[in-house]
Amino acid sequence: MRFTRMGGTCLRSEMMVVETPGCYSKALVGVNLVLAFIDGGIAVLAFYQLIRIHSRNPQRGWTRQKVFHLMIGSSSTGYGIYFILTLVAACKNWICWSNSCGFVVMALPKILFLAAFLLLLSFWVDLCHQANDEDEDDGSPRAALIEKANKRNLKINSRRRYCSFRVFPVGSRQQAVILVTLLILVIMLASAVLIWIGxxxxxxxxxxxxxxxVDTFAVAMLLLGGALACYGYVLVSKMSKVRSERTSSEMWKVAGLAIVSVICFTSSSVVAFFTNIPVLYHCDWRSIRGIYVSLLLIVYYFIGSSVPSAFVLWIMRELPPSVAINVPEESRTLAFVSDYSPATEPQQHWTTIATAQNQVSRASPI
Known part of the structure; x- marks a missing residue:
């Protein structure tokens, strides 16, 4: 069976009869169950790792590492629910599902997925601009770092007067990510209302x-993949100037994540542009069957979402050090996401790139 795009509807090239009225074919049922199992497994791993990270040091509150695991786990859970409900709705002939209900359940996990990688991009941008600021500083690098750290601590302490829980420091770029995510959520809800009115x-x-x-979201995913590729290249080029085993390991993580993001986001966007796989819930499921649709589902959901999520979890698999009560905590610094406590020493607030560059500048006779 082949789909052609015309007026946003699903058209079939030839009429085919399905053995069970109203239900998907066996091939599509199997693909949906496998995708639901994979995303369910990713969600279980993400939440399990989140519990382990929190148990190592519950005093730290919400860190960036925990936020990533929560967002990826929630997104994967949403995908798993969508695949299961799609099968149930097809066999039970849910009228609402083929309209606004299916649209909302389809769109929510994708928004969480986009928000997680937008957050990752914001941290990479922070690292790149932070490194540029250090290179352009004519004064003492360490004094500048301490001054910036003290200003950040003052802002964080003032925020904590009004907050009863601890979160990772939210910069201007992270606030922009939150606003963009809320805007996309509002657009999605408005689209759902228009679909219902229609x-x-x-x-x-x-x-x-x-x-x-769907097409607008696909454009956003393409732009996100391109931005991750650009800033990943900048980070790798800066880290390649520093020779250390730790930096080399982080460099490969950044490069691998950038490559995976570009390949996966491009593949899913191409499927979204030229097929109706993202809005398959809106199609006549009695005419949907065949290997062609199954392969497109695998490319769009497994390669487009499951693979990047699993890769991020694999990169962030290392647990933070266990810290006893009233014992100073050592920061855990990663190239792509930095977990630190604002109460630690100022020099612990900076990334591997900044630390390595300071070491090189102090060791250099120039």
């Missing part, structure tokens, strides 16, 4: 609204 007698075409949203 069911009545009015000029609104529900299928067109869904297609516009």
């Amino acid at each position: 069911l009545g007698k009015n000029p609104i075409d529900s299928a067109v609204v869904a297609r516009v949203y």
Whole structure:
């Protein structure tokens, strides 16, 4: 069976009869169950690792590492629920599912997935600009770092007066990520309302609204992949100037994550542009069957979402050091995401790149 895009609807090249009325074919049922199992496994691993990280040092509150595990676990859980409900809705002939309900359940996990990688991009941007600021500083690098750290601590302490729980320091770029995520969520809800209104007698075409949203989201994923590739290249080029075993390991992590993101996001975006796989819930499931659709589902969901999520979990698999009560905590610094406590020493606030560059500048006779 092949799909062609026309007016946002699903058209089939030839009529095919399905053995069980209203249900997917056996091949598509198997693919959906496998995808649900994979995403369920990723969600279990993410939440299990989150519990382990929190048990190592519960005094730290919410760190960046914990936030990543929570977002990836929630996104994977949403995908698993979507695949299961898709099968149930097809066999039970849920009318609401083929309209706004299926759209919302399909869109929410993707928004969480996008937010997680936008957050990753914001940290990479911070690292790149932080390193540039150090290179352009004519004064003492260490004095500048301490001054910046003290200013950051003052801002964090003032925020804590109004907050009863601890979170990782939220910079301006992380605030922008939150605003962008909320904006996308509002657009998704508005699209769902338009899809529901389009069911009545009015000029609104529900299928067109869904297609516009899917295509816009695909463009956002392409831009995100390109941005991760650019800033990943900048980070790798800066880290390659420092010779150390730790820096070399982090450099390969950054490069690997950038490559995986570009390949996976491009693949899923191409499928979204030229097929109706993202809005498969809106199609007539009695006509959906075949290896062609199964392969597209694997490319869009498994390669486009499951592989990047699993890769991030693999990179962040290392646990932070266990810290006893009233004992100063050593920061855990990673090239792509930095976990630290604002109460630690100022020099512990900086990334591997900054630390390595300071060491090189002190050792150099120039």
